[in-house]
Amino acid sequence: MKYSNYLTSIENVQWYPLLSLILFIGVFTGMAIYIFKTDKTDMEERAKIPLD
Numbered sequence: 001m002k003y004s005n006y007l008t009s010i011e012n013v014q015w016y017p018l019l020s021l022i023l024f025i026g027v028f029t030g031m032a033i034y035i036f037k038t039d040k041t042d043m044e045e046r047a048k049i050p051l052d
Contacts, residue, residue: 007013
């Protein structure tokens, strides 16, 4: 059997790409908001951690 035959046998497989896209956009947006709301001094302290 080919790979495409396995995918056609899965019920509601058409929703998986949409759910993956929504999850990616949610995580990306959450990280962007976190980065822009974090204080610059806090980020500078975290950047120095590997060097200490």
